[in-house]
Amino acid sequence: MARFRTWTGIALAGALCATALSTAGCSSTGGKRAEDARKAAAAQGKAAVNTPRWTFAMITHSGDGDTFWDIVQNGAKQAAVKDNINFLYSHDDEAQQQAQLVDAAVDKQVDGIIVTLAKPDAMKAAVARARKAGIPVITVNSGSEVSKAFGALTHIGQDETIAGEAVGEELNKRGRKKTVCVLHEQGNVGHEQRCDGVKKTFDGTVQDLYVNGTSMPDVQSAIEAKLQADSSIDSVVTLGAPYADTAVKAKQGAGSDAEIDTFDLNAKVAASLKDGTLGFAVDQQPYLQGYEAVDLLWLYKYNDDVLGGGKPVLTGPQIITKDQAAALEEYTERGTR
Numbered sequence: 001m002a003r004f005r006t007w008t009g010i011a012l013a014g015a016l017c018a019t020a021l022s023t024a025g026c027s028s029t030g031g032k033r034a035e036d037a038r039k040a041a042a043a044q045g046k047a048a049v050n051t052p053r054w055t056f057a058m059i060t061h062s063g064d065g066d067t068f069w070d071i072v073q074n075g076a077k078q079a080a081v082k083d084n085i086n087f088l089y090s091h092d093d094e095a096q097q098q099a100q101l102v103d104a105a106v107d108k109q110v111d112g113i114i115v116t117l118a119k120p121d122a123m124k125a126a127v128a129r130a131r132k133a134g135i136p137v138i139t140v141n142s143g144s145e146v147s148k149a150f151g152a153l154t155h156i157g158q159d160e161t162i163a164g165e166a167v168g169e170e171l172n173k174r175g176r177k178k179t180v181c182v183l184h185e186q187g188n189v190g191h192e193q194r195c196d197g198v199k200k201t202f203d204g205t206v207q208d209l210y211v212n213g214t215s216m217p218d219v220q221s222a223i224e225a226k227l228q229a230d231s232s233i234d235s236v237v238t239l240g241a242p243y244a245d246t247a248v249k250a251k252q253g254a255g256s257d258a259e260i261d262t263f264d265l266n267a268k269v270a271a272s273l274k275d276g277t278l279g280f281a282v283d284q285q286p287y288l289q290g291y292e293a294v295d296l297l298w299l300y301k302y303n304d305d306v307l308g309g310g311k312p313v314l315t316g317p318q319i320i321t322k323d324q325a326a327a328l329e330e331y332t333e334r335g336t337r
Helices: 002-018 030-044 067-082 095-107 120-132 160-173 189-201 216-229 241-254 267-274 286-303 322-333
Strands: 055-060 086-091 112-115 137-140 155-157 178-183 205-210 235-238 259-263 281-283 318-320
Touching: 055 067, 055 095, 055 286, 067 086, 067 241, 067 286, 086 095, 095 112, 095 120, 112 120, 112 286, 120 137, 137 286, 155 286, 160 189, 160 235, 160 259, 160 281, 178 189, 178 216, 189 205, 205 216, 216 241, 235 241, 241 259, 241 267, 267 322, 318 322
Parallel strands: 055 086, 055 112, 112 137, 137 155, 178 205, 178 235, 235 259, 259 281
Antiparallel strands: 281 318
């Protein structure tokens, strides 16, 4: 967290210097001044640069009510304020509809597109259309393995296989022997990669459990039934923060002692880690994904900059346990972690 805050302060200080603020503001004491200026700009809705007011569109595969994407948007909106960007957000958890939203952004002749590739085959033509129109594209969160081939400038997110491997290693440290990996979205390649990653490093047994992620009662009953049917299951891994609390309820309903662990972080997960209800969480820093996507598009438009050298820009994974939860709770409550 400290590294991210320092980097943000440096980047903003550079932007403030570029816009001809006082030389003193760029001195060794400039970090605090830059941070104060950032807060003031956010509060007042004022840009830190005087570049043209470009329009960037972000189109994700999010369903309704997913707190993860609220955090992504918070980061993107903060960067948009700083960079004088008109930020547009749309989403659909159906791949064909998401592709149509990309097409709509192309028709609007936006200046940059940020898109997720949870179901890349359905998105390929839409991304190609954007590139043909001369619109720079950055992919975030999902689709790192096809991002370069699709013509994106870079990909920002975590490597889902590596994240899954980190989960398997953590389960080993905790002495777990049998886990269930709960997949809540059929066809999401990133979810499959997470569970496959767990299988690569976990010394025990991993069972995939597909659930209807659009209905929390269905998710709860499916997990509860699984735990009731097999008392040897000693851990459950959910692939999204909103599903962790549902898994806890399923555990209680089944009378199980299984540990509940999850991918992603939000305020509820942080509180549950702190009180021991959850074992650990895997944070991929969604705020950073949104912030960096907008900022890197701005840098490309302004200075033809590209990060990653053809490789993904990784924002995770980071294993969060009870020991770290208290320090992050403040940030989750304000919607930035």
